[in-house]
Amino acid sequence: MKLERQGSARNDAAACFHSDLLPLGRYPLKLDDGPHKRTMNVSDMPGERENFFDVEDFDSEVLHSVTADCAPGDYYQLHTVMRRWSTETKLTERKKAAFRILSDICFLYFEPGSRTRPYKPVIQLEDSRSFSLDDLTPVDLTVLESVAAQVTRPDLRGRIWDVLWLKRRDLGVSTAISAIEAYSAVNIPTGQHQRTQLVVNCWDRALSLARMIRGAGDITIEPLEAVISDAFNRALTEGGTLALELTYVSVRYGLDADRRDERSEALQAIAATYRENGQHYAQREFLEAAARWKVAKQRRGAYWNIVIQIAESHESDANLELASSKPSYIRIATILEQAIQQYRRVPRQFRPASMEMQLAQLQQRLLTAGALAVEEMSIIRSDPLDMSEMVDGAKARVSGRSIFAALIGLSTLFPIPNHEELLSAERELMVEGLGIYSQVTFHEDGRLTAKVPAPSLAEDADFLSARAISNFAHRIEMVVRGAIVPGLETFTREHCISERQLLQIVVHSAAIPPGREAFFVKGLAAGFDWDFMSSSHLLVPQLEAFLRYHIQGRGGDTTVLSPEGIHTEASLGTLLGMELTTDILGPDMVFVLEAFLVNPHGPNFRNVQAHGLISESAAGGVHAVFAWWLCLHLVVLPFWASGKSRKGPESQE
Structure with a gap:
């Protein structure tokens, strides 16, 4: 059975990088890196590679070895290790070229839900940029086509087939199907993980591709949706960020439509636990996720009750800050303003009788905090500068x-x-x-x-x-x-x-x-x-x-x-x-x-x-x-x- 999926508009953390690891764009791009400066010249561009490549020039075992420690879905980490190996003196020029191409396609801004432009340059200046898919030459694409089946990492294999789907439509829908199968082979983590978004991005992209080619071949979406649903059930028992990431994907693609109330109530229960522990920011994150499920159904009383809980959470946060040894009135005023805005969102027919008085009290508290906030601010002045x-x-x-x-x-x-x-x-x-x-x-x-x-x-x-x-x-x-x-x-x-x-x-x-x-x-x-x-x-x-x-x-x-x-x-x-x-x-x-x-x-x-x-x-x-x-x-x-x-x-x- 072959699967398909789609993605969300999120990107992995490619904001921190070293200039020696940057893939090259079509324009000279100067980057300051501490005391050293590196200028990337047109001669370094991806197109300046060997014009012949044989599949025997690719060593999948070496690739598997050098990427073994990279976290699933962490394309920036994959880019980094493969970029280093693209300059390894022990490798032949053709093997270096293969690493260079794979490194390049991993150094891209990833919006998995976009049908037309899921990959963009990470760096875009006024007259220069980093690597773009437009920089891939026909030879580069031939290399990718040759090595795709030999790559064992599902996240990297999915990226290769995805790029071929975007740049080589003449190969047919099979490239998209292969990308879907690879992306959906990335294991969704269990337990508490720091970077669940990276893996969810892969599944997100699989869902996006699946809907894009629906009916074009032996494709079924239901198995993908079932995996997401099962992962969501596990995430709700663990109470981690995975539930938030899967909410974003599930609601956007209309998954578990018959379980929206159940999902929302489970997320509210997790939020209540964070509230009891005084973790109000985390509480609001889960309340907002719970509200997403209610919005997907209808904005009725249950939805507005969640909005009121979010407002109350802001109030509690302000009270905690006020009770601290060195309260920041700038922060207190900001939080109170957010609480007021949440309360005002609630239509009058869904407001409790006490809300108007509560809003008046919050407004007075906000005025007081705002006055004290001004005293915390300072004006920085300097002499005229050229x-x-x-x-x-x-x-x-x-x-x-x-x-x-x-x-x-x-x-x-x-x-x-x-x-x-x-x-x-x-x-x-x-x-x-x-x-x-x-x-x-x-x-x-x-x-x-x-x-x-x-x-x-x-x-x-x-x-x-x-x-x-x-x-x-x-x-x-x-x-x-x-x-x-x-x-x-x-x-x-x-x-x-x-x-x-x-x-x-x-x-x-x-x-x-x-x-x-x-x-x-x-x-x-x-x-x-x-x-x-x-x-x-x-x-x-x-x-x-x-x-x-x-x-x-x-x-x-x-x-x-x-x-x-x-x-x-x-x-x-x-x-x-x-x-x-x-x-x-x-x-x-x-x-x-x-x-x-x-x-x-x-x-x-x-x-x-x-x-x-x-x-x-x-x-x-x-x-x-x-x-x-x-x-x-x-x-x-x-x-x-x-x-x-x-x-x-x-x-x-």
């Missing part, structure tokens, strides 16, 4: 850190300017006679788009604001070129962040409205791929949704009533002008958003983009980069802290 120093500083803030620490460094490359200080600086220039001229702004096509007459007083608010916005617009270009771009280059050189990882960050961010997660994930992912035209078109409209959600959540009205009695949604400029918006974001962030997005004296990026006035080059230029970074900043940082807490808890109602 661009080279700024570039070096940006790289240092990101380089050599873990992926999440680097992400925080990347999202804090640019300190949000103090609005009052900007106005004071312009006021001083006016007093000194250096800022007494009228302010005009031209569009790139020469049209006059904004004008402010020369001021009559040093306190001319309109003129001061226009000057501050104009100067801030100039600063954006300097910051993008001197900090954000170098920081992003450093991040993408050292790390490869997947959409799944971004989803975890976005889902747990207090900033993101429910139902908007996919927009932010796709938009941020596009930026990490240097596709800022796509990222800005995805993200900028969501900033309005972001503002509306938080304004409405605090009782504000985001609509405008026309003389005819028609309610229409307020524009972004109107939303930014609301007093409640300043309470939420603080005057500094409101200034940045207004100056960048909607003010004609600044880039006016939102309006230029929304009305189709933006040029092709500008759509992916410095302002698009800044828009992407600004959204990353809002997602990663507690955006609300400075705004909510500015007045102090005793003065906020």
Whole structure:
């Protein structure tokens, strides 16, 4: 019997690597590795290999020996050991070539559920990248076809047949069938394991292929689904992360549809155990998995009860942090914000009678914690720096850190300017006679788009604001070129962040409205791929949704009533002008958003983009980069802290 399966959009941890182990792309790619630098030249490309290969040139026993210690499904580890053997002097050139090809196909970003592009380069810079399937030559594919049947490791054999299915469709559906059989031969682990995702990825890909070629040959999906179901039963008794990984796959492919309630209740029972042990993060992970099974059925009372449990878990987490010897009020405020957002998700017909009072109490606790959080923050200032120093500083803030620490460094490359200080600086220039001229702004096509007459007083608010916005617009270009771009280059050189990882960050961010997660994930992912035209078109409209959600959540009205009695949604400029918006974001962030997005004296990026006035080059230029970074900043940082807490808890109602 032959089997088939499909995969999920996850990747193994190929973010940490040594430059000597990198497979080569079509472009020269320079990587810094400590004090040494390695430049990969076109002459090293996979295509520059022997143009003849005989199956006898391949030694399967050597391959089995050198990969014996690699964990199942760990393709980066396989890449590493085979890359080293591709330079082994004891081997013939043809055997080295075989190791090189196998090493290359293991060094790829893996999205097992994708039908069209399951494999992408791990590193993608603006003008260079690491190995791609497009780099495989006909000779390389012939080598893979020759050695596939001799490879004994099922995960590696599955990868070979999978690549042949994608690149050699002339071989027929048998390549996909062979890939399915190999992937489904990877044993699903039992007990507590650190990297269950790697194995589940193999089964995920098998399911994906099985559905893709359904009906094309002697293929049945049921045996695959039965194995997954049995593995899920074992995982539920063990209480480890395997149950979470199998939930992701099972729900997406509609497995165990008749056991959804049973699965959800079992996961809730595991979550209760973690709650009793004070492990609230793990509790929420299992509750969210339980909710997935309920969503797959319907969002009824049982589903919303799980959401309430998730909110209560956030509350318990905040209480634990508060009771610690050195509580972090930034963390407490973040957790309380997440608890409030979970409670607000619950439709009124499913809310218990006490929830409104509970929300009011949480809001007051949040205001208090937010005020104390501001005191924990510090402003870092420095003397004026030239661009080279700024570039070096940006790289240092990101380089050599873990992926999440680097992400925080990347999202804090640019300190949000103090609005009052900007106005004071312009006021001083006016007093000194250096800022007494009228302010005009031209569009790139020469049209006059904004004008402010020369001021009559040093306190001319309109003129001061226009000057501050104009100067801030100039600063954006300097910051993008001197900090954000170098920081992003450093991040993408050292790390490869997947959409799944971004989803975890976005889902747990207090900033993101429910139902908007996919927009932010796709938009941020596009930026990490240097596709800022796509990222800005995805993200900028969501900033309005972001503002509306938080304004409405605090009782504000985001609509405008026309003389005819028609309610229409307020524009972004109107939303930014609301007093409640300043309470939420603080005057500094409101200034940045207004100056960048909607003010004609600044880039006016939102309006230029929304009305189709933006040029092709500008759509992916410095302002698009800044828009992407600004959204990353809002997602990663507690955006609300400075705004909510500015007045102090005793003065906020």
